[in-house]
Amino acid sequence: MMNIYEISEKIAQRPPFQMIERVTELTPNESAVGIKNVSVNEPYFTGHFPGTPIMPGVLIVESCAQLCSLVIEKPAEDLEKNLYVLLKIDGFKFVKPVIPGDQLEISVKKTKEGGVLVGFDCIVKVNGNIHAKGALTFTSIPKESLGK
């Protein structure tokens, strides 16, 4: 269980790009369940779409990715040198629209780890119904290689 203060100690993203607000279950390097509350006040609803707010699918993917990043625990010296980034998005489906007032219950489970890759299956539910699902793969890149 982690609240927003504890989450902020672990991830670098900040509002309006912080997409996990609570973690209700966490097994390091295995799985997690997290919550994102979707408010009508979120800035992207101004344009997506005027009068008919729907949460963009890419931001649902980002919510899943941020929860995955909380699952990946590495030694401090690894995280000092390397950045874990999203490498691949596979088979994502947006089964039902997400609208303001929905609470996303996101479950992620590690499916593979080898070489420099870590893969997860992700399921996003609202009121127990699946709204989105898919798989994400992350890799680590040396921070010193960024921008070169």
Add this chain to the structure above:
Amino acid sequence: MDQEEVKSKLKAFFMSDLGVDGDVLQYDTELFGEEIGLDSVDSLEIISFVDSNFNVSMTGVGKEHFQSINTIAAYIEAHKA
């Protein structure tokens, strides 16, 4: 696990995980050439698969070892514990 099993497992992985057409993919087909067209992200997937299934690290290995299923299988054979 003998070489044929390794190759068959690699081929199954290329088809199921990387979406390669099994009819086109032979053991000597060039993986990163025009026909199959794998890219650098796929090479990380191959490294990950070889690491977790054969316990052989191919991180930082020269690209000549990634040419075909045959060359990957040969590398696994030469470096397995």
